[in-house]
Amino acid sequence: MPKRARHFTQKYPNIALALVTVIIIVVGTYAPAESGNNTRADRTISLLGMVVFLGAFYATSRDRGKINFLAVFGGTAAQFILGLLVLKTKAGYDVFDFIGEMAKKLLGYSSDGTVFLTNKSVLSAGWFLIAVVPAVIFFVAFVQLLQYWGWIGWLVGHFATVFTYLLGISGAEAVVAAASPFIGQGESAVLIRQFMPRLTDAELHQVMTSGFATIAGSVMSAYMQMGISPVAIVSSCVMSIPASIALSKLRYPETGEPVTRGKAPLHNEEHEELANMEEGRPGVRRQESCYVAGQVVEEEKPYNGLHAVGLGSWLGLKIAGMIVASVLVIMALLGLADGLLGWWGSYINVPQLSIQLILGYLLYPVAFLLGVDRTNNGGSDLRKVAELLGIKIVANEFVAYGDLTSDPQYSTLSSRSRVIAMYALCGFGNFSAVGIQIGALTQLAPGRSADVARVALSALITGIVATLTSANIAGMLIDGAGLQ
Template sequence: MENSKTFSVNQRWKSEEAVSARTPDPAAHQHQDANQRPPGIEKEIYSKELEYGTGSSDQKFEESHTGGPAEGGRFKTWCRRYQMYIRTGKYLIIWLLFTGWWIAGLILRRKDLGWVVPFLVYLCITLRILFFYVPISIITRSMHWIWRNTARRFVPMIPEKYQTLAGAALVVAVILIGAFASPEAADNTRENRAVSLFGLAVLLGGLWITSKDRKRIVWRTVIVGMLVQFIMALFVLRTRVGYDIFNFIAMRATDLLAFAGKGTEFLTSGEVLKLPWFLITVVPAIIFFVSLVQLLYYINFIQWFIGKFAVFFFWSMRVSGAEAVVAAASPFIGQGESVMLIRPFINYLTMAEIHQVMCSGFATIAGSVFVAYVALGVNPQALISSCVMSIPASLAVSKMRYPEKEETLTAGRVIIPEDEGNKPL
């Protein structure tokens, strides 16, 4: 009997050994499969195990008691299924909140804040949410149709050789009417305005005389530049709406830069902040502004904003895309940083484009210099408005002094390369 029991045990042990020999080791099999799997397949297998319940028993036990990835998978599936409705609801809530803010501002703060700036902020937010669902081409096509059926119909009626002269006469008429029709002030008489206009004429005449090639001057760029500059000046200095808009921008910029003082006070003390030292009052604000610009670079806001801003000057003044980008960026981020936006094209810039890049940089002040002037007590509204008005003026002056004589690489397009190398730091 004992021999039979021993035989049965030995037979069972041998059979189990044979079965184990035929059955591969799970750890070794898993290691072998891991070596043969393509990269990234582990995450896919893990996600499928969670979805179909093929994970380990310990994992299933933990999920059943903690409500882990199983419930998370159902929640993610539900979110994907109703993603459009969730996004619509989120935008609707944001729009309703800003609508309430706008209505409350009109009722409670209209006397001190006015209605223009809150309305423009509310309008921008509303249009941005609307364009998530409605293509912006509806508006751009309508504007293009109006332009094509108004201005483009009248221009061909004028003989081609008189079109430039007619445009110049129109600009002169607008400048004269705007300069002499507005009421006088104690320090702003019509005699003073006449002296200023004479100085402008002398400046343009001097640029024409010293031009590199007077025959190649594109007068459309000069005419449009002078016209846009003067219209912007009238909008800021002679209208309440323009004054409120630029004053709002200046005040918000001042409030933003005041946070640098909070940081200085946090690191030192309130008594140190009261010291009239350049190192205490100006340098921290410059460091704060440069850091903020780098952050906006990282999230591609600077590239988006400047690209949209440059399209107008590219379309209206017929300059190359690189020139438009640098001219639009110079008042905000400075001369050196604006050139870095077109870093891949620097080696291919023509001499006229290089002249324009330098002219745009010297015509405006950078944001860090703006900080320094504001800290010294200069009116921030005058700084911002003059910098913006200098954009078309710098294009016009540069194209008179050094006209384009070569074929530009960025002609016909506005482009800001999306690479890490075009960032200033």
């Protein structure tokens, strides 16, 4: 590096990092040749949307003077580079395609158990219950086995170390961010439960944001079974990890001193023994915390691999039951709300009034800023994607993905609009998840319930927008053909 350039980067590191990030994004966005459904005008709108989202978070930052620009610019650059690798390089796409296909094949083995319990004809019925529940139970049990062997801890620990040193975040934040796509929004916080009572407000905000911005491996399997592109799901989850860090540190900068700064801790018996000694409790309990239906419960540690699978199967059944029950109730409540709105709409000459119609117009500007196709079907793609976004936020991503793949009105979406929708819906950012996260974190740190509640809404918005910025990047880089 020339002496003058080296002096500039040492004196103005944030400006230098910002310039590098801008150059990467602008060159990566506009250098590739145009295609039919990804013109430079389309890319410009997606890029504009990302700038608007980041600008809005900077304008509403809790303390602009304390923003960690290394996390903001580094996270944004990492998110875009990951998008480039997946969507603009054959090697990157092949890697994520391989991961997605292997995950899909792995989850497909759950059908062997389904056939044993029923028969082969059931697999072709197309029922949500049959497609989702066995895969969820099998995957949770498999993850429990990997955790018992120590593979999940090894993988998460290495990811966390990278985030800690490259983005300048605390170890606790890095662990949760790295773990969220693997084991979910509640279980990831369990990994740092011994530090939960001492987290700063900014760390709590980041922990919650990571959960809202990504989806867990257990439900990832369900979306693949529903027909969503494995590449879109896996890449969206990975891209949303640095995005959640960047936006959280922009919206809620660190003003305290994290106890895990510079360290990437994972829960183990040594940590638990230390925590017990600090609280005056001798010894180590042979139990571990487990997150189920908004509560953290104590479960016996697995004695061996077979025991781990058994415990995981029971946990998977609980999670699958929670998914089935919540989807059933939410769909029924949405039907009730639509019935009441239709009844009221008949008196004001709007008989088609519904939740979807209202959300379609409220979130229309958001769909436009994502870069959704503006010409297909007279521009109706904008309203339809906005409806899906609203359903995802009000209900959950299960319902939204179900509509995207099975509702005939969304079958006319262009390939560009469909890919952007796949990315935009890939996160736990919905109102019901707020209750789940508050319940989980307050169980882990009862004395911090007020702090958790105070940052929850901000974290929800941040997590939702983190997922949307991944959709922005998809809009800048993809022509849509490869992810159908």
